[in-house]
Structure formats: C-alpha cells, structure tokens
Amino acid sequence: MTDTLTPGIATGRLSEERVAANFADLHRPLDLHEAAVAADRCYFCHDAPCIAACPTEIDIPLFIRQIATGQPEAAAETILAQNIFGGMCARVCPTEDLCEGACVREAAEGKPVEIGRLQRHATDALMARQGHPFTRAPATGKRVAVVGAGPAGLACAHRLATKGHEVVVYDAKDKPGGLNEFGIAAYKSTDDFAAREVEWLLEIGGITLERGRSLGHGLSLDALRQKFDAVFLGLGLGGVNALSADGAGKDGVMDAVGFIAALRQADDLTALPVGRNVVVIGGGMTAIDVAVQSKLLGAENVTIAYRRDRDRMGASKYEQDLAASKGVRIVCNAMPVAIHGNGAAAEIELEYTADNGTGLTGTGERMRLPADQVFRAIGQTLTLEAGLHLERGKIVVEKAGRTSMDGVWAGGDCTNRGDDLTVTAVAQGRDAAEDIHAALSRSDA
Amino acid sequence: MADLRSDFVGIKSPNPFWLASAPPTDKEYNVRRAFQAGWGGVVWKTLGAEGPPIVNVNGPRYGVVHGADRRVLGLNNIELITDRPLEVNLREMKAVKRDWPDRALVASIMVPCEEEAWRAILPKVEETGADGIELNFGCPHGMSERGMGSAVGQVPEYIEMVARWCKQYTRMPVIVKLTPNITDIRKPAEAARRGGADAVSLINTINSITSVDLDAMCPEPTIDGKGSHGGYCGPAVKPIALSMVSEIARAEATRGMPISGIGGITTWRDAAEFMALGCGNVQVCTAAMTYGFKIVAEMTAGLSHWMDEKGYAQTSDFVGRAVPNVTDWQYLNLNYVTKARIDQDACIKCGRCYAACEDTSHQAIAMSPERVFTVKDEECVACNLCIDVCPVEDCITMVEMRPGETDPRTGKVVEEEYANWTTHPNNPGAVAAE
Numbered sequence: 101m102t103d104t105l106t107p108g109i110a111t112g113r114l115s116e117e118r119v120a121a122n123f124a125d126l127h128r129p130l131d132l133h134e135a136a137v138a139a140d141r142c143y144f145c146h147d148a149p150c151i152a153a154c155p156t157e158i159d160i161p162l163f164i165r166q167i168a169t170g171q172p173e174a175a176a177e178t179i180l181a182q183n184i185f186g187g188m189c190a191r192v193c194p195t196e197d198l199c200e201g202a203c204v205r206e207a208a209e210g211k212p213v214e215i216g217r218l219q220r221h222a223t224d225a226l227m228a229r230q231g232h233p234f235t236r237a238p239a240t241g242k243r244v245a246v247v248g249a250g251p252a253g254l255a256c257a258h259r260l261a262t263k264g265h266e267v268v269v270y271d272a273k274d275k276p277g278g279l280n281e282f283g284i285a286a287y288k289s290t291d292d293f294a295a296r297e298v299e300w301l302l303e304i305g306g307i308t309l310e311r312g313r314s315l316g317h318g319l320s321l322d323a324l325r326q327k328f329d330a331v332f333l334g335l336g337l338g339g340v341n342a343l344s345a346d347g348a349g350k351d352g353v354m355d356a357v358g359f360i361a362a363l364r365q366a367d368d369l370t371a372l373p374v375g376r377n378v379v380v381i382g383g384g385m386t387a388i389d390v391a392v393q394s395k396l397l398g399a400e401n402v403t404i405a406y407r408r409d410r411d412r413m414g415a416s417k418y419e420q421d422l423a424a425s426k427g428v429r430i431v432c433n434a435m436p437v438a439i440h441g442n443g444a445a446a447e448i449e450l451e452y453t454a455d456n457g458t459g460l461t462g463t464g465e466r467m468r469l470p471a472d473q474v475f476r477a478i479g480q481t482l483t484l485e486a487g488l489h490l491e492r493g494k495i496v497v498e499k500a501g502r503t504s505m506d507g508v509w510a511g512g513d514c515t516n517r518g519d520d521l522t523v524t525a526v527a528q529g530r531d532a533a534e535d536i537h538a539a540l541s542r543s544d545a
Numbered sequence: 546m547a548d549l550r551s552d553f554v555g556i557k558s559p560n561p562f563w564l565a566s567a568p569p570t571d572k573e574y575n576v577r578r579a580f581q582a583g584w585g586g587v588v589w590k591t592l593g594a595e596g597p598p599i600v601n602v603n604g605p606r607y608g609v610v611h612g613a614d615r616r617v618l619g620l621n622n623i624e625l626i627t628d629r630p631l632e633v634n635l636r637e638m639k640a641v642k643r644d645w646p647d648r649a650l651v652a653s654i655m656v657p658c659e660e661e662a663w664r665a666i667l668p669k670v671e672e673t674g675a676d677g678i679e680l681n682f683g684c685p686h687g688m689s690e691r692g693m694g695s696a697v698g699q700v701p702e703y704i705e706m707v708a709r710w711c712k713q714y715t716r717m718p719v720i721v722k723l724t725p726n727i728t729d730i731r732k733p734a735e736a737a738r739r740g741g742a743d744a745v746s747l748i749n750t751i752n753s754i755t756s757v758d759l760d761a762m763c764p765e766p767t768i769d770g771k772g773s774h775g776g777y778c779g780p781a782v783k784p785i786a787l788s789m790v791s792e793i794a795r796a797e798a799t800r801g802m803p804i805s806g807i808g809g810i811t812t813w814r815d816a817a818e819f820m821a822l823g824c825g826n827v828q829v830c831t832a833a834m835t836y837g838f839k840i841v842a843e844m845t846a847g848l849s850h851w852m853d854e855k856g857y858a859q860t861s862d863f864v865g866r867a868v869p870n871v872t873d874w875q876y877l878n879l880n881y882v883t884k885a886r887i888d889q890d891a892c893i894k895c896g897r898c899y900a901a902c903e904d905t906s907h908q909a910i911a912m913s914p915e916r917v918f919t920v921k922d923e924e925c926v927a928c929n930l931c932i933d934v935c936p937v938e939d940c941i942t943m944v945e946m947r948p949g950e951t952d953p954r955t956g957k958v959v960e961e962e963y964a965n966w967t968t969h970p971n972n973p974g975a976v977a978a979e
Contacts, residue, residue, distance in 0.1 A: 133615075140613040143936050146896030149916070208893040208937065 104400045105376065108444070108472050109352060112370045113398025119369045122396035126287040126422075127191075127217055135221045138214045139168035145204055150215060153202035155527040156183035160199055164218055176226030177233050179219055184258045184530070185251050187227060187297050188280050189523045190220035191288045194385075194416040198523070227296070232303035237264035239306075242540045245270065245328040247315060250278020251522045252512030253334030254301055255529030256536075261306040263537045268328070269307060272314035275365075278336055279513075280522065282361040285389040286369075287396070321486040325507055329543075330536045333488075333495065333503070333510040334529055337480035343381060347439035356380065356390035356477035363393055375473025378402045379448045381436055382477030384414030385520065390475045391428045402428045403469055407435040407453050407460055414520070436474075437466065445474050482514050491516050501532030509536055547852035548859045549845060551585060553825045554718040554743040554803050556676040558585035558649035560845050561860055562816065565807050565828035566591050566653035566679060566722070569838075571627055573637035576650075580641070582838035583845060586649025588746075588828060591626035591681045592634055594656040594666060599628040605766035608755035608775060617835045619781035621753045623766065623773055625687045626655050631669070639673040650674075651720065655681040655693050658703055660710050667715040677718040680707060680742075682733070683749020685726050685776050695749070698724035701736035708740025720805060723747040723789075725782075730789040735798045745793065746805035746828060748786045750776025779831035783809030787822060791871045794823030811840075813847025820860060821867035875966045882952050882959050883927040883943040885909070885920045891940040892918060898931035898941060906930050923953040 102110045114122070130138060142164040150160045158179050166175035179186035195201070195216040203212035226233060242265045246253045249271035257267040275281055280294040302309070313319050315335070324331045340355045342348070352375065366372050374397040380387045383406035395402045404423065406413055410432045413420060420430060434450040441447060448471040451462040482493050489496045489504035494516040501509040501517075511528030512518050518525065551561040563586035564570050564579055571590035579587055593599055601624055610619040627634055642650045652670045656662040670678060682698030689696040697703045704721060711719045721737035723730060725748040734745050752774050754764045764772030786808025793799045806824030810816050811832040819827050832840050848860075857863045887898070887910075894916040902910040909924035910931060920931075932941045946952060948961035968975050 137614050143895045143897060145894075146900035146912075147916075148896075149894065204893040204895040 104398045107376055109373045109375045111373045113374060113376075114370065116368075116370055119397065123286050123290070123369060123393075125290045126285075127220075129224060130214070130217050130221045135167055135172070135218060138218055139164045141205060142168070142213045143204060149202040149204065150199040150213075153198045155198070155521065155524045156189070156530070157527075158182045158186070158199075158219075160215055163222060164213065164215070167218055167222055172222045172225035173229065173233075175218075175222035179222055180226070180233060182530075183523065183526050184255050184301055185280070185297065185522060185526045186219060187223035188251070188289065188294065189526065190216050190223055191293070192280075192284050193521070193523050194418065196418040197416050227300055232300060234258075234262055234304055236262055236304060236306055239266070240264040240540065242266065242329045243268070243327075244330045244332065244536060244540075245324045246332045246334060247271075247319070247324070248278060248334035248336055248512070248514075249273075249276035249298070249309065250334055250336050250512060250525065251280060252336075252525035252529035253278070253332065254298065255526040256332045256334060256509075256511065256533045257307050257529075258301055258304055259530050259533030260536060261304045263533070265306070265329075265537070265540065267307045268310060270310045270313040270319060272312065272317070272338070274311050276309055276311070278334075282364055283357065283386075283389075284364075284522075285360070285393060286364055287393075289364075315484060315486060321488075321505075321508065325505075329507075329540055331508045332501070332529070332532055332536065333484075333508065333514060334512045334525070335482065335484060335510075335514040337513050338483040339481035340476060341479045341481060343436065343474075343476045343478065345436040345438055347441070347445070350439050350441055350445045351443060352441070352445035352472050353439060353474045354476070356382065356386050356475040357480065359475060360386070360390055360393065363397075369397065372397060374399050375471070376400045377470040378473045378475065379469055379471040380404045380475045380477055382406065382475075382479070383408065383412070383432075384477060384479070385416075385419060387475075387477035388415045388419045388423050388428075390477055392423050392426050394473070394475075395426045395428055399473075401470070404428060404430045405434045405436065405448075405450055405469075406430065406432050408455070409433060434467075435460070435462065437462070439471065439474060440468070441472075445471050447471055448474055480513075484514070494518065497528075499531075500535035501528055502535065547849045547857060549585075549849055549852075551826050551860060553649075553805065554677065554720070556586070556649045556651065556718060557647075558826070559647055560585035560841075561820070561826035561848075562586075562841050562844050563588060563649060563651070563805070563826060563828045564833060565830040566651075566681065567830040567834075568622075568624060569830060569833050571629070573641055576637075576641050577644075579833075579838045579841075580645045580648050583841045584648070584838065585826075586651065586676075588651040588653050588679050589634065589638055589675075591653040591655045591684075592631055592666065592670070593626050594662050595631050598630050599625045601625055601628050602768050604768040606775075608753075608765045610755050610779075610781060617779060617831070619753075619755065619777055619779040620831050620834065621750070621755045621775035621777045623686050623775040626653075626681070626684070631666075635669055635673050638670075638675060642674040642676075649676050651677045651679050653679045653681050653722070655684070655688060657693060658697055658707060663707060663710045664714050667711065667717075671715055671717055675717065677720060677743075678711065678715065679720040679722050679746060680704075680711065681722050681749075682707075683722045683724040683747075685724060685750055685752045686774060695724035695726050698722075698733055698749070699727050701732045704733050705736040705740035708737050708742040712741040718743040720744045720746050722749055722807075724749045725785060725789055726752050730792050731796045731799060734793045734796075734802065738799055738802055744803035744805060744825070745799075746807055747793070748782065748789055748808045750778045751782055751785065753777030778809065779835075780809040780811055780815075783815060787818060790819060790824060791822045791868065794865065794868045795871050813844045813851060816844060816848060817851060817863070818867075820864045822871070823865045823868050825860075825864055877965060878963045879966065879969060880960045880962060880964050882946040884922050884925050884946065885927065885929075885931050885941055886944045887918055887920060887931075887941050888939070889917065891937050893937055893940075894918070895936060897934045897936065901930050901934045925954065 163175040163178040199215045200212040206212035246269045378394040378399045438449040509532040512525035549560040566588040606624045608621045684694035688694035806819030807828040
C-alpha cells in the first residue's frame with residue numbers, strides 16, 4: 101500500500117475518492133441566484149475597461165446584463181460571437197490579469213465582478229440546452245488548410261466555416277483540442293469539457309479533421325499551399341527546452357508538458373506515478389500546473405524553483421497563491437546546477453542567483469533538496485522547418501496573422517505575437533480567418 | 546435619551562411606530578407578538594359589518610417587485626378586509642387591549658355607506674376599549690367593486706358624510722385613511738376635516754399590476770389564468786406618499802390637521818422624513834411583512850439615536866419642520882447656480898456619468914483617453930443626473946457658485962438676490978419686481 105510517504109515515484113498515493121475530490125472543479129459553477137447576484141454587481145461601464153482588457157474583446161457588460169435579465173443563452177451568443185472558445189476561456193483565462201483586473205470594482209473595492217464565472221454560467225447554459233448557435237453562409241467553393249487543432253487553429257477553422265469555406269484541420273495528435281485537451285490543469289477542465297467543446301464547435305459543419313498528420317511527417321507546407329486556397333498555421337510549440345544541469349539525463353527527470361498530457365488523458369489518476377519529493381524547474385503557468393497537480397496526486401513535498409525574482413514569474417499572482425494554498429513551496433532566485441542520484445534522481449542541487457544588471461549569475465551559495473522527480477517547465481520551442489521567416493524561434497506575423505509567405509497565415513503560441521494564453525490564440529485564429537476570408541473574397545472579384 | 550412617546554389625537558403609544566391595518570394585524574396572535582417586539586401600536590385589520598365573513602381567493606394574494614438579490618422593493622396584494630367573524634375580532638381586540646394598555650389599538654372599519662351600518666358597528670368597537678377608529682376609504686381592490694374602500698375615498702362628499710356619522714356615534718378619535726388613487730389628494734383630506742375627522746392617514750395602496758407572466762400572458766399574481774389589479778406598497782411607493790403627505794401638510798384648508806404617515810416606511814430615516822413633512826406618527830406594513838416584527842427595534846433605536854444627535858427631546862420637536870421648505874416650482878431661486886465636480890481620487894472610472902450626460906443630458910462631461918472624467922462648466926446645467934448614476938458616494942458633488950462669479954454656461958454674473966419665475970422676464974405673466 102503506497103501513500104504520500106512511499107519513497108521514489110509511485111502510483112496510488114491517495115485514495116480514489118481523495119483524488120476525485122482534489123481534481124474537482126476549481127471554481128464551482130454559479131447557480132441561477134448566484135449568477136443573478138453576481139451579474140447585478142456590473143456597473144455597465146461606458147466603453148468598459150474589461151472589454152479592452154479581453155484579447156477577444158467580448159462585450160462583457162452586455163453579456164452580463166443579458167444574464168441579469170434572465171437570458172444566459174443570449175449572453176452566450178454575445179460571448180461566442182467574439183470567442184468561440186468562450187467556455188474554455190471562462191475556465192482558464194487568468195481573469196485577474198485581464199477582464200477582472202480591469203474591472204472598476206477591482207479598483208474600487210478589490211472585489212471585481214466575477215466575469216469568468218459569469219461567462220461560464222452563460223456558455224454552460226447554452227451548451228447544455230441549445231446546441232450550436234451559429235450557421236454557415238452559402239458555400240464559397242474555397243478550401244483552407246489549418247494545421248493544428250488547438251485554440252488558434254479551431255477558432256480560425258470555425259470562423260472560416262461560418263463564412264462558407266471548406267476547412268481541413270490537420271493535427272499531429274489522435275485527438276483535437278491542442279493544449280485545451282493536453283495542456284491545462286485538469287481541475288480547470290473537468291468532465292471532459294475540452295473534448296465536448298471541440299465536438300460542439302465542429303457542429304458548425306464544413307470542417308474535416310485529419311488526425312495524426314503534422315508538418316514534416318507526411319505533410320508539407322508547399323503541398324498544402326498548392327492544394328488549398330489558403331493555409332493557417334496554429335502549430336503551438338512542440339519542442340521542450342532542455343535542462344542544462346549535470347545529471348539532467350537521470351531517471352525521474354521529465355518534461356512537465358508530457359506529464360500533464362498523460363495526466364489529462366489518464367482514465368484513472370491513481371494509476372499515474374508521481375514522486376514523493378517533486379521539484380519543478382520554471383516559473384510559468386506550466387510550472388504551477390505540474391506542481392499543483394503533483395501535490396493533488398499525493399506527492400509529499402513539491403517545490404518550484406525559479407531562477408529570478410518572484411515578480412518576474414510568468415504565472416499570475418493568483419496562480420502562485422493557488423499553488424501556495426495547495427502546499428507547494430516556491431523558491432525564487434535559485435537555479436539548478438546538478439541532479440544527484442544513482443541512475444535515478446534523488447537530490448537536486450540548486451544555486452542561488454543574483455541579477456548583476458547584465459544577467460543572472462550564481463552567488464556560490466548552494467542547497468540540496470530531496471528530489472525523486474524533477475519536472476522541466478522552462479519553456480517550449482517551435483519545431484518547424486518550412487522556409488518561413490522566424491524570429492527567436494517563432495513565426496513572424498503581422499496583425500491578422502500574415503506570415504512572410506503568400507497565402508500562409510499563422511496564430512497562437514507558434515508566432516511572435518503569441519503569449520501562452522488560450523484567449524490570445526483564439527483571437528489570433530479568429531482575426532486570421534477574417535483576413536483570409538477578405539483575401540479570398542478579393543481574389544474572386 | 547430622546548423621548549419617543551407619542552400622542553396622536555389623544556391616542557398614546559410608547560413610540561410613534563404603529564403597524565398599519567393589514568395582514569400583520571389580523572389576529573390576536575400576531576398583534577401580541579408585535580407588541581412583544583416593541584411596536585407602539587396597531588391598527589387592527591379592517592373589520593366589516595356583521596354577517597357572513599368576507600371570502601378571500603385561495604390562490605396567491607401577493608405580487609412583488611424585486612431589486613438586486615431579491616430585495617423586496619414593492620408588494621401588491623389582492624387580499625380583502627378581515628375574513629374572520631366580527632365577534633371574533635372584537636373579542637380578541639378586547640383581550641389584547643386589556644393586557645397591553647400602554648399600546649395604541651385602533652380599529653379599522655369598512656362597512657357600506659349607510660348610516661345604519663356605521664351606527665351598528667361603532668358601539669361594538671368602542672366596547673373593546675379600542676383607542677380610536679380608522680375609516681378604510683383606501684383599499685383599491687375587491688371591496689371597491691362593492692362600493693366600499695377606495696370607491697368611497699374617491700368621492701369627497703361620501704368621506705365627509707361618513708366621518709360626520711362616526712363623530713356623531715362614537716367618542717373615539719376618528720382617523721380617515723386616504724386612497725392615493727385620486728387626482729388631488731387635498732380634496733378628500735379637506736372633506737375629512739369638514740366632516741369633523743380628527744386626522745387623516747395616508748397613503749393606502751396604489752392600483753397596480755406588478756408584472757405579467759409572459760408564458761401564461763397573465764398578470765401576477767395569477768389565479769387560475771387570470772389576474773386582477775392589486776394594491777401596491779413598500780419602499781417603491783414612499784416618494785409618492787411623501788409628496789401626498791406634504792400636499793396636505795401645507796395646504797391652506799388642511800394645514801395643522803394631524804397626519805399618520807404610511808407608505809414604504811422601512812427604516813428610522815423613512816419615518817423621520819414622513820414626520821418632518823408633518824406626520825405625527827407613522828404606520829408600517831411591508832417592512833414587517835418582509836423582515837418580521839423585529840424590524841421595529843432598528844426603527845426605535847435609530848430614531849432615538851438621531852434625535853439625540855440633533856438635540857430633539859421629543860418627536861414634536863421636529864414634526865413638520867420640513868413643511869415650510871416645500872414650495873411650488875415657481876418660487877424656487879433661479880439665481881442659485883451650481884456645477885458638478887468630480888473627485889478624481891474617488892472616481893473609479895466606470896464612465897456612467899459620461900454615458901448619462903453625453904447620451905441623455907447636456908454633453909457636459911469630458912472623457913480623456915486615460916478615462917479621466919471632468920465636468921465642462923460651460924455646458925453643465927447642474928441637473929444632478931451624474932451624481933444620481935455614479936456608483937461611488939460623494940464622488941461627484943454639486944458646488945455652489947458664489948455671487949459675483951460668472952457662470953461660463955450663460956455668461957451671466959451670479960447674483961446674490963433671490964429671484965424666481967414669477968418675476969422672470971421670460972414669464973409673460975411676470976409681476977414687475979418692486
């Protein structure tokens with residue numbers, strides 16, 4: 101019988117019931133009355149700051165007013181017309197940095213209108229009761245290839261489909277959804293929401309999904325350009341940055357991204373092995389997600405080691421607090437120098453850092469932490485060789501997602517305008533679709 | 546410690562808060578609970594003539610208008626007068642009065658407009674030891690269809706006639722309860738005074754349909770697919786009641802007539818406002834129906850606290866104090882000029898003042914790209930709408946311009962002297978200033 105104290109990496113540290121409770125909805129849905137009370141707090145601001153703070157520019161005061169007047173489905177249409185992934189964004193957006201951070205009631209009372217939960221209330225209502233709310237324009241005869249079935253690609257595909265274009269979506273995985281399906285923390289997308297949302301999205305029609313197909317593996321950009329009237333790339337970042345520390349190849353050192361993907365796809369979370377002493381290297385959302393979920397699986401000690409100051413962490417303040425509330429320790433200004441152990445990781449050696457103005461240097465002071473599982477959460481890279489203009493490893497795009505190559509658009513994390521947010525990817529996919537549609541309409545004239 | 550004791554047309558009570566004649570005062574059980582909770586008096590639920598009791602509907606009696614978080618802003622009801630036998634009510638009244646001699650117990654009465662009917666019931670009421678009677682000329686629903694309630698209250702001659710009968714056949718003080726469902730509230734009050742009534746009480750409920758069920762296409766409350774207008778009450782009607790009270794308080798023909806104020810009183814402040822406009826005491830119903838009898842504890846404590854703060858020893862020290870300041874529009878000072886001022890530190894940048902002013906008023910608020918909102922004095926007419934819609938208290942205020950300053954909107958120098966419409970050059974009927 102294993103438990104949290106079992107040494108090494110082990111399955112079944114917590115009971116099934118405990119794990120189920122740990123991975124339940126992070127934010128319980130609002131019931132009707134709670135939604136009415138929450139909606140009533142919205143001031144219906146003029147030229148509302150929350151709209152400006154939303155990358156998809158959802159008319160937030162309008163949809164909240166629609167909830168207040170008893171029409172959550174109508175509210176959902178307001179949301180989804182701007183952001184077809186409104187359901188997922190309601191769950192995963194760092195609202196404290198976006199709409200809710202801009203809410204005037206945040207400034208006034210430190211208690212913003214609960215925009216995220218209200219958005220979920222509306223989109224849940226629509227998805228539960230109504231089916232797909234959009235219809236396609238008459239067929240245009242134009243065909244567009246979308247590479248990547250993540251938020252950017254599917255947002256693009258959906259918008260193109262509504263315009264009457266035929267869309268083929270290629271994805272390397274056997275399941276669509278991208279990071280919605282494989283990346284975000286499980287307690288933010290409960291009850292298989294990511295998969296259900298994609299299924300619901302595809303109800304628009306006109307979108308064909310080709311699974312297990314990726315660029316470089318039986319698919320070339322040149323061929324797509326010849327075969328289709330336009331191409332959109334929403335590849336995400338497939339590669340994971342390597343850890344430069346002695347012993348980085350030892351057993352137990354693994355990618356956070358791969359672990360989270362396995363966790364999201366696991367039928368039985370108690371069968372997923374996790375360390376007793378887990379150390380996460382990194383400071384972004386992925387670091388938080390893997391740390392918290394390790395803790396929720398039953399790891400005894402989970403530590404995030406981040407090489408810079410806390411205020412430089414990519415993870416939002418809210419996410420940092422969430423991790424702390426789950427018992428995750430965050431160590432800042434510390435970088436990994438070595439992983440010790442006989443074949444498998446047993447300890448990690450960290451060195452404290454200082455910023456001397458030109459970069460980080462080690463101070464010479466070191467510490468060792470027990471570590472039988474070490475997660476790399478130090479960023480991902482684009483894996484693409486296709487002749488596109490890149491900058492710092494990302495596809496360079498103009499506004500509306502145009503790349504250096506004629507007829508090729510791109511959006512989401514694989515571009516230099518991506519920012520690791522679902523909502524940004526959705527906005528870029530949508531805007532590229534509008535631009536593609538405009539270009540295809542011009543070419544007709 | 547302020548003295549809250551009240552003497553209203555000779556009826557004494559330990560405080561000026563009475564429960565109005567309504568469902569909360571229909572039974573001995575409720576009234577005893579009310580007195581235990583601290584109410585100064587009750588007006589017993591309206592008694593009808595002897596005979597088969599009144600029948601009520603057996604479906605919903607109340608409709609509601611909710612504010613945020615289901616706060617009750619207004620109720621309407623289609624309940625009729627007491628549906629219990631007269632002798633039961635009289636017996637209970639007597640028992641309660643015997644046990645609570647220091648509290649006011651007033652009988653509300655509604656019988657047909659026939660002298661015999663009133664002559665028959667008054668001695669029976671008097672026999673209970675009740676302190677006074679209130680003539681229900683107000684109920685707008687049900688009983689009015691039978692020629693009673695507001696059907697009487699809308700005909701001043703009937704009011705005068707019945708009031709006179711009552712004064713003739715009983716020694717008890719007579720209060721006439723007025724319906725607001727009338728064009729000029731002063732007329733029934735004048736009639737009551739002519740008939741010799743000791744006081745008026747107002748307002749009774751207002752004709753209303755609170756909502757329409759859009760599935761059933763039927764007004765609420767719905768009785769088997771049909772609805773009927775009911776009487777509206779609660780916080781929503783307070784402004785209407787205050788205005789009607791003030792009309793009676795300042796009219797030549799009714800000035801000085803005791804008034805018992807009714808209409809949406811929920812807090813000590815509401816009560817103080819009614820009393821400032823001339824009410825000797827107040828009557829409450831909806832607040833008790835919403836929160837229970839305990840609400841009186843806040844009312845008595847609050848009024849006492851406020852009176853201490855202001856140095857009022859007894860309620861008569863401030864009753865009617867605001868009446869001289871109720872005037873006609875034509876006498877308002879047109880040389881009083883104010884401008885809105887926005888406190889930038891308090892502003893939370895919601896922009897509601899801007900939307901309201903830009904879309905629906907005088908385009909007198911400027912909005913910068915950084916969402917800084919400022920008043921354009923050259924456009925501001927001081928309408929107050931920005932203050933009314935601002936979610937932050939005291940963020941926007943009205944600042945009075947001093948005499949000698951130039952109003953940038955009109956280009957005129959603010960004058961020190963009071964001047965109103967009656968002497969304004971634009972008024973064709975203006976009388977030349979002496």
